[in-house]
Amino acid sequence: MPRTVGRRALFFAALAALSLLLYYPTPSDFRWVCLFTASLGGFWAVTLAIEDLTGPSAPPRQRPVQPTTESESPFAPPPPPGAGPSS
């Protein structure tokens, strides 16, 4: 299956483009802020695109297994909505 650039890379590219669009409307004192956000957005767009294009192929989609206990890693996805505090 051919690899393609993911939505996250495109999202960050859009943020970079939006920052550049704001360059001329921005007062001259603050135009460097637009360049900063465009650079940061562009960096992540390129990085994520490279990851999408060169990373291992994604496995076939499977129904996710719902964890019944609190996740062990601080970086793991949080518990499903039913396990959290009440709305």
Place this chain on the structure above:
Amino acid sequence: MVTTGLVLVILVALSFDFFNGFHDAANSIATVVSTRVLSPSLAVVWAAVFNFVAFLVFKTKVASTIAKDVVKPEVFTLGVVFAGLIGAIVWDLITWYFGLPTSSSHALIGGMAGAAVSKAGWHSLIAAGFRKIAVFIVLSPIIGLLLSFTILVGVEWAFHRYRKVTRLNKAFRRTQLVSAAAFSLGHGANDAQKTMGVILAVLIATKVVPTTADVPLWVVLSAHAAIALGTLSGGWRIVHTMGSRITKLQPVSGASAEAAAAATLFFTAAHGIPVSTTHTITGAIVGVGSSQRLSAVRWGVARRVVWAWILTIPGAFVVAWLVFAPFRL
């Protein structure tokens, strides 16, 4: 000269600040409550304290922008300021009732603009000041988003081999207390100064202080006290939307989001740019959600937030325009 009308307008301005604390300041505690670092009642006390002490950290540049760079100072009268404040307060109440996380800052700017245009037409607005504010309406959430994403990815990269997960979570919970405090400092600095700017404008308009005056100390203290009291009065209704319905948060994500938002607010306060703390923290929360995958962000809720932003300035503008209209007769 101090008149009854001046005292009334100042009280209305401080009421707006109170409602700002009531309505906006829940943003300070949304992430720390969502990750269960603090209970809601402790979290509001934590946020209120740092809302108040922000005056010790930041100068009053945002207040000067509001007083002198948005509407031409000669247009300001007691009636204009009063109508602008009423427009902003009414809009804030409407969005509070429906649980929409809008921006008190933009409601105030929209209200002032509406009242000024109602009095003196479109040329009463200062284009350069509006341009700066308008640009950072869009830029502040983008900055928050990009910074929070970068911070979280950096932290994940730094700790990806660390195996003592319980200890790591505990450390990030403590870090989140610091980041929440920093965000509340930024919120206090940015939002309390908008009210200070309005009060300064009306003091200049009534010739109580000269046009070159800085913000009097009693105005600084009363504005910060008002916003802190508003924070203490709660805002749980908004917390639910911000913290838990846009994306689910872990302590490390909450800390990253608040640190990024705080950095953005510190920057804008230091440069006298009035921004929305709501926009900024929302952008930061979207940023940490995006670090997992875009589908981790509940875009339906984020879309409702965007609609509220689009409607805020026009909504407050129209209300203020209508409130001032009888004064022209």
